[in-house]
Amino acid sequence: MTRIVSLDTTDIRFPTSLSLDGSDAMNLDPDYSAAYVQVVTDAGEAGHAFVFTIGRGNDVQVAAIDALAGHLVGQELEPLLDDMGATWRGLIGDSQLRWLGPEKGVMHMAIGAVVNALWDLKAKRAGMPLWRLLSRMTPEEIVGLVDFRYLTNALTPDEALEILRGAEAGRSEREAALLADGYPAYTTSPGWLGYSDEKLTRLCREAIADGFPQIKLKVGADLDDDVRRLRIAREVCGPDFPIAIDANQRWEVSEAIDWVRALAEFALAWIEEPTSPDDILGHAEIARGVAPVRVATGEHAQNRMIFKQLLQAEAISVMQIDAVRVAGVNENVANLLLAAKFGVPVCPHAGGVGLCEAVQHLSMFDFVAVSGSRDGRMIEYVDHLHEHFITPTDIRHGAYMPPLAPGAGMEMKAESIATYTWTGAHVVA
Amino acid sequence: MTRIVSLDTTDIRFPTSLSLDGSDAMNLDPDYSAAYVQVVTDAGEAGHAFVFTIGRGNDVQVAAIDALAGHLVGQELEPLLDDMGATWRGLIGDSQLRWLGPEKGVMHMAIGAVVNALWDLKAKRAGMPLWRLLSRMTPEEIVGLVDFRYLTNALTPDEALEILRGAEAGRSEREAALLADGYPAYTTSPGWLGYSDEKLTRLCREAIADGFPQIKLKVGADLDDDVRRLRIAREVCGPDFPIAIDANQRWEVSEAIDWVRALAEFALAWIEEPTSPDDILGHAEIARGVAPVRVATGEHAQNRMIFKQLLQAEAISVMQIDAVRVAGVNENVANLLLAAKFGVPVCPHAGGVGLCEAVQHLSMFDFVAVSGSRDGRMIEYVDHLHEHFITPTDIRHGAYMPPLAPGAGMEMKAESIATYTWTGAHVVA
Numbered sequence: 001m002t003r004i005v006s007l008d009t010t011d012i013r014f015p016t017s018l019s020l021d022g023s024d025a026m027n028l029d030p031d032y033s034a035a036y037v038q039v040v041t042d043a044g045e046a047g048h049a050f051v052f053t054i055g056r057g058n059d060v061q062v063a064a065i066d067a068l069a070g071h072l073v074g075q076e077l078e079p080l081l082d083d084m085g086a087t088w089r090g091l092i093g094d095s096q097l098r099w100l101g102p103e104k105g106v107m108h109m110a111i112g113a114v115v116n117a118l119w120d121l122k123a124k125r126a127g128m129p130l131w132r133l134l135s136r137m138t139p140e141e142i143v144g145l146v147d148f149r150y151l152t153n154a155l156t157p158d159e160a161l162e163i164l165r166g167a168e169a170g171r172s173e174r175e176a177a178l179l180a181d182g183y184p185a186y187t188t189s190p191g192w193l194g195y196s197d198e199k200l201t202r203l204c205r206e207a208i209a210d211g212f213p214q215i216k217l218k219v220g221a222d223l224d225d226d227v228r229r230l231r232i233a234r235e236v237c238g239p240d241f242p243i244a245i246d247a248n249q250r251w252e253v254s255e256a257i258d259w260v261r262a263l264a265e266f267a268l269a270w271i272e273e274p275t276s277p278d279d280i281l282g283h284a285e286i287a288r289g290v291a292p293v294r295v296a297t298g299e300h301a302q303n304r305m306i307f308k309q310l311l312q313a314e315a316i317s318v319m320q321i322d323a324v325r326v327a328g329v330n331e332n333v334a335n336l337l338l339a340a341k342f343g344v345p346v347c348p349h350a351g352g353v354g355l356c357e358a359v360q361h362l363s364m365f366d367f368v369a370v371s372g373s374r375d376g377r378m379i380e381y382v383d384h385l386h387e388h389f390i391t392p393t394d395i396r397h398g399a400y401m402p403p404l405a406p407g408a409g410m411e412m413k414a415e416s417i418a419t420y421t422w423t424g425a426h427v428v429a
Numbered sequence: 430m431t432r433i434v435s436l437d438t439t440d441i442r443f444p445t446s447l448s449l450d451g452s453d454a455m456n457l458d459p460d461y462s463a464a465y466v467q468v469v470t471d472a473g474e475a476g477h478a479f480v481f482t483i484g485r486g487n488d489v490q491v492a493a494i495d496a497l498a499g500h501l502v503g504q505e506l507e508p509l510l511d512d513m514g515a516t517w518r519g520l521i522g523d524s525q526l527r528w529l530g531p532e533k534g535v536m537h538m539a540i541g542a543v544v545n546a547l548w549d550l551k552a553k554r555a556g557m558p559l560w561r562l563l564s565r566m567t568p569e570e571i572v573g574l575v576d577f578r579y580l581t582n583a584l585t586p587d588e589a590l591e592i593l594r595g596a597e598a599g600r601s602e603r604e605a606a607l608l609a610d611g612y613p614a615y616t617t618s619p620g621w622l623g624y625s626d627e628k629l630t631r632l633c634r635e636a637i638a639d640g641f642p643q644i645k646l647k648v649g650a651d652l653d654d655d656v657r658r659l660r661i662a663r664e665v666c667g668p669d670f671p672i673a674i675d676a677n678q679r680w681e682v683s684e685a686i687d688w689v690r691a692l693a694e695f696a697l698a699w700i701e702e703p704t705s706p707d708d709i710l711g712h713a714e715i716a717r718g719v720a721p722v723r724v725a726t727g728e729h730a731q732n733r734m735i736f737k738q739l740l741q742a743e744a745i746s747v748m749q750i751d752a753v754r755v756a757g758v759n760e761n762v763a764n765l766l767l768a769a770k771f772g773v774p775v776c777p778h779a780g781g782v783g784l785c786e787a788v789q790h791l792s793m794f795d796f797v798a799v800s801g802s803r804d805g806r807m808i809e810y811v812d813h814l815h816e817h818f819i820t821p822t823d824i825r826h827g828a829y830m831p832p833l834a835p836g837a838g839m840e841m842k843a844e845s846i847a848t849y850t851w852t853g854a855h856v857v858a
Contacts, residue, residue: 026524026527027524027525027527027528028524029524029525030524030525030528031525053525053528053529054524054525054528055525055528056496056499056523056525056526057493057496057525057526057528057529057536059492059496060489060492060493060496060529060535060536061529063488063489063492064486064489064535067485067486067488067489070485094485095455095456095457095458095459095483096456096458096459096460096482096483096484096485096486097485097486098455098456099456099459099482099483099484099486100482100486100489100490100534100535100538101533101534102678102705102706102729103705103707104530104533104534104707104731105529105530105533105534105535105536105537105731106489106493106529106534106535106536107486107489107534107535108534109529149681149705150681150704150705150707150708150711152681152682152683153681153682153683153711153714249531252578252579252581252582253581253582254581254582275579276531276532276578276579276734277531278532278533278579278731278732278734278735278738279579279734279737279738280709280710280738281709281738281741281742282579282582282738285582300531302533302534302707303707305705305707305708306707308708309707309708309709309710309711312710313710
């Protein structure tokens with residue numbers, strides 16, 4: 001028997017605002033940060049995870065994770081790990097904490113971090129990377145992870161079971177294919193708003209040379225700038241190369257439609273986050289207005305109920321889950337099942353701090369055991385801050401190669417934690 | 430010139446779980462709490478406000494309010510109060526803090542508390558209760574308070590101006606009517622799930638005797654119990670007395686429809702919070718399924734974008750704003766304008782700690798200067814914890830009598846603050 005003895009949190013902030021890496025129309029000067037948690041046992045094991053933030057307020061996020069200590073510290077570990085569905089419901093079901101959302105924002109992301117840290121522990125104990133651990137669970141076990149509350153008018157447990165059973169055949173072939181070829185990646189590295197045209201040109205060339213099958217550019221601050229930058233990207237990448245754009249919630253509904261139509265000549269792969277992430281009906285209106293350009297969103301979708309509605313309303317053609325915005329692996333399993341039910345490809349949000357390391361496990365699980373497909377699917381990739389992780393992403397020829405180290409991939413190096421622990425002023429390393 | 434010198438926060442918790450006051454199908458043992466803030470100036474003035482929570486996590490909410498100190502402390506007060514629209518946008522527009530929502534949950538409610546504390550200061554300086562201060566602003570000034578971002582496909586500034594100008598005639602007559610008759614209240618006091626049938630019977634009788642025009646019962650834990658309790662209430666109140674029910678998000682969509690239909694014999698005034706507050710499309714489906722029973726929701730609606738969609742989707746026939754769930758007075762002005770645009774009555778959520786004291790100002794402003802009507806409108810009332818406020822509600826013959834003291838009504842007594850400041854264990858006074 002093992003007991004959880006502590007839930008250790010750290011406020012980690014990288015001074016990314018100093019270089020404008022990560023700048024977009026909404027987020028002008030982010031300091032990529034992590035509200036980091038370690039769930040530590042009396043056997044000396046630790047599960048690691050975090051909430052990604054962009055600077056100020058990372059301390060609030062840490063306080064929210066700390067507020068969950070009462071649910072874990074002193075508990076036996078094995079019962080928690082053996083029934084992760086019940087563990088998830090226990091955390092989400094704290095009726096007093098629930099009031100602070102419900103199931104959204106700071107408190108919900110805190111639960112996500114703790115859930116993900118437990119998954120990290122569970123995968124390490126199993127000696128498997130998370131994607132493989134999930135992929136080898138039975139359909140019944142996977143369904144048991146999901147809370148179907150508020151989902152049953154779109155997805156029932158029986159329907160989920162049917163999806164998962166349908167993907168059972170071929171699991172091992174797909175795992176082999178994954179190990180051989182990896183999972184497609186696209187890169188956002190060229191496209192940050194703060195970059196010069198020269199840097200944009202150079203990074204587009206590098207993206208092509210590195211074998212990425214798609215790039216993405218930030219847009220939405222100024223239409224003339226967007227036209228100029230897309231023209232550069234189109235010239236460098238050629239007429240048929242997929243180029244997506246991302247407005248980071250900058251527009252009104254009608255403005256989004258007009259702006260995207262004004263960029264029609266660039267044959268865009270998708271328009272991402274055109275407006276408020278809460279505006280399901282607005283996204284549906286935009287989707288109708290900008291077709292055949294596809295609408296993508298999800299990195300700020302607060303929970304499975306929002307994804308459900310985006311799918312029900314035919315508001316998105318590309319679903320972008322995020323590893324740390326919702327309440328961890330369990331809720332993202334629900335999100336993947338919803339996408340499979342509606343036949344919409346999942347192309348996760350990544351970048352930030354460790355989001356690539358974390359979310360790749362979910363897409364790989366999706367390929368092996370849920371949708372059974374990589375077609376039209378790819379994971380965002382930003383070449384940034386990977387050096388702080390114990391098992392950084394391994395990108396080859398524009399693909400994520402599956403991690404083989406046991407765990408969920410979110411563990412940071414002790415030296416990085418020590419160097420970038422927030423003290424009220426930035427460390428420029 | 431006056432400067433803000435501090436933003437003082439306090440974690441206040443009342444031991445309401447000990448008496449089951451406030452118990453419902455979702456919130457079994459709430460400890461009504463306030464993350465309380467005082468914005469203090471170098472002239473010795475203070476603006477008071479709070480976020481209402483139900484216990485655990487109140488400390489997280491306090492931390493979120495503290496995270497806003499950098500926006501206020503050291504600032505000149507007058508420019509902030511003179512352009513509350515700009516002040517609101519400055520707080521909401523902090524792109525780093527915005528990531529923690531955006532515009533939802535702990536961080537959004539924290540902004541609401543700070544905004545409301547500034548309104549308290551502004552009203553005190555003007556020597557007026559908040560409802561009167563707002564009601565005497567010009568239509569242009571009121572429109573200037575609202576951030577129309579993400580609203581323009583449902584409500585433009587010009588449309589808002591038209592609504593407000595339309596209500597300019599008769600403002601003084603309506604203010605006089607308000608002073609004479611007050612604003613209708615309905616009571617939830619009889620209906621908590623934790624109460625015995627005898628207590629329910631007694632409290633229904635008292636509600637009638639006190640002149641309340643409607644009561645509300647909590648439902649959703651057990652259908653047989655709901656039938657029994659509604660039968661008691663119907664017998665005590667008579668066949669034509671309005672009785673609303675509140676499921677506190679307990680149901681799936683189809684379950685809500687079935688359950689409410691099973692209660693058809695009781696001729697319900699409305700069904701409140703039938704399912705997840707995030708499920709706009711689900712509420713619309715329920716509204717179609719339970720008609721002519723009306724659907725009400727809003728106390729957990731995270732921001733104006735959710736209210737916009739609930740109205741667009743015809744998901745609600747009764748809109749329930751809450752004074753402290755969204756980002757303060759400014760966002761609730763937007764919500765009132767949306768309701769007026771769509772012709773839906775606003776019946777605010779109240780109860781908790783000080784929610785009655787706070788939200789009455791918004792309904793009274795709505796009557797005098799926005800919708801211009803009290804028809805079909807009433808404010809929830811729960812007779813609970815009012816003794817802790819400097820200017821407690823004044824209920825006469827089932828109506829809120831308008832507060833006349835300057836301010837926003839959220840200031841607590843120093844003695845109550847001192848007694849109930851959380852120390853890690855409940856004080857039973």
